[in-house]
Amino acid sequence: MIATHNRLLQLYYIRHGETAGLSRPAHGSDGHSVDCAWRRRGARTEPCLRKIKFARVLTSPRQRARRTCELTGFGASAVSEPDLSEWTMATTKDGAPWTFARSDRTGMCFGWLSWRETPEQISARADRLISHLQSLQGNVALFAHGQFGCVLAARWIGLTAIKGRHFALGAASLSILGYETSTQTLS
Numbered sequence: 001m002i003a004t005h006n007r008l009l010q011l012y013y014i015r016h017g018e019t020a021g022l023s024r025p026a027h028g029s030d031g032h033s034v035d036c037a038w039r040r041r042g043a044r045t046e047p048c049l050r051k052i053k054f055a056r057v058l059t060s061p062r063q064r065a066r067r068t069c070e071l072t073g074f075g076a077s078a079v080s081e082p083d084l085s086e087w088t089m090a091t092t093k094d095g096a097p098w099t100f101a102r103s104d105r106t107g108m109c110f111g112w113l114s115w116r117e118t119p120e121q122i123s124a125r126a127d128r129l130i131s132h133l134q135s136l137q138g139n140v141a142l143f144a145h146g147q148f149g150c151v152l153a154a155r156w157i158g159l160t161a162i163k164g165r166h167f168a169l170g171a172a173s174l175s176i177l178g179y180e181t182s183t184q185t186l187s
Contacts, residue, residue: 008137010178011156012052013149014072016064017172046072048174055138060084060145068172069143078143083129086145088116123161126152146171153177 049072058081059069069078117125129152133140144152150164156177169175 009134010139010176011133012049012054012139012141013152013169013175013177014049014068014141014143015146015149015169015171015173015175016068016143017071049074049141052139052141054141056136057141057143058084059143060086060148062086062145065143065145069141072143074141074143081129081142083125083132084142084144084148087122087147087151119161122148122151123155126155126161130155149175 054074054077057069057074057078059065059078061080061082062085065084066075066078066080069075126148146169147164149169150167151161152164153167153175154161154164
């Protein structure tokens with residue numbers, strides 16, 4: 001996917017904190033606000049993030065990511081980036097969201113198969129974001145969501161969007177995407 005490597009670019013991907021009702025996911029919706037557990041974790045996370053000089057802070061327009069950004073002290077400098085929105089979940093015929101309770105006899109979760117956006121659409125969105133990010137330099141903070149973060153990681157290393165299912169981003173986690181700057185070779 002990536003044609004040029006901007007070795008001066010480091011992406012700090014901060015997944016929003018747990019939300020009330022996380023056991024009943026509302027992926028792609030703004031139905032839940034960030035709970036007190038994130039506020040406690042955010043108090044520990046903020047000093048780590050504060051040590052990093054960010055050239056740019058981007059946040060998903062969704063409430064959970066924006067609130068996490070605010071709780072870590074970056075709300076005032078954040079720019080809303082629609083391409084950071086969560087992979088939108090499909091709904092059933094009666095309009096209710098699919099749940100992650102659907103599984104096969106091995107217990108394998110089919111949550112990755114129940115999205116309104118197709119893998120091609122979410123891949124195109126991630127690619128568009130990566131293209132934009134590659135025009136930047138320095139440290140960039142991205143406040144966003146779990147499933148989209150997995151897709152972004154997959155596309156960052158040239159995998160298909162659906163391969164993102166092999167990554168896991170826990171609530172209130174920090175992940176870093178960048179490029180190796182060392183010129184050492186292995187022998």
